[in-house]
Amino acid sequence: MKLYYAPNTISIASAITLDEAGIEFEPVRVDFRTGEQTKPAYHAINPKGRVPALVTDHGILTETGAILDYIAALRPEAGLVPSDPWDAARMRAAMYYLASTMHVNHAHKMRGQRWADNPASHADMTAKVPQTMTDSCTFIEENMLTGPLVLGDTLTIADPYLYAVCSWLEGDGVRVEDFPKIMAFRTAMRARASVRRAHETGMLK
Known part of the structure; x- marks a missing residue:
């Protein structure tokens, strides 16, 4: 497989998930600074x-949620999607919120x-980002994280x-120290080898 990514973007979720699933892939960096995209x-x-x-044997797959689901389906033994229908639905509810609301807040x-x-109008959108991202963090803190992880x-x-x-x-102006569950979540994720590799290879700062 071949994964087209840009550092510090949502594409790194796919890289981490491929690693967690034990699937080898070739990372191909897309240079946003030069407008390669x-x-x-x-x-x-x-x-x-x-x-x-994500370039696969069947074709090219886009959209983070679809890619993550595909990776999990390829390696069911990794247990990346719960077998219980309710837990799987709660997992996807979290993902859909990130895609439809929080990522859009960031993109403004x-x-x-x-x-x-x-x-x-662009300047007004930018000025609003710290508030909307903080609001999203409040939702995550109070409703999404059920333990150190989402489930x-x-x-x-x-x-x-x-x-x-x-x-x-931090780049969006959020006071992360105000959200202890999110801080604990990040600490738990950084302890995983897949996440450490994403940082070590420069995919994430």
């Missing part, structure tokens, strides 16, 4: 111009042109997803 060569891989993109800081053309002590595909999102918090 906007060029025809990368659009031939992912027409959306975003990461991640540097991707305002997706929603508005007026530069003043207590058992790692699921929601945890690499949340960890990638939580790597943005």
Whole structure:
């Protein structure tokens, strides 16, 4: 497999999950600084111009949630998706919240042109990010983390997803020390070999 990624983006959730599943892959860095994601060569891989993109024997898969589910299905013995339907649904509820709300909050800081053309509107969106990301952290703190991880002590595909999102918090103006459960979650994830490798290889700061 080949994973197209950019450092410190949501694509690192896929890298961590591949590692947790014991699946070998070739990481291919997409250079956002030079706008590589906007060029025809990368659009031939992912027409959306975003990461991640996972090249498989069946074709190219995009969208973080779909990629994580696919990885987990390839290695069911890794137990990355709960067998209990209720637990699996709670796991996906966490992932859908990260995708539909928290990632969008973060994107308003540097991707305002997706929603508005007026530069003043972009500045207003950026100024709002510390509040919206803090609000999301409050939701996670009070409703999502049931133990050190999303589902207590058992790692699921929601945890690499949340960890990638939580790597943005300081840069988004969140006072992380106000959220002890999130801090404990990050500590628990950093103890995992997969996460350490993501940091050591420069995928995450």
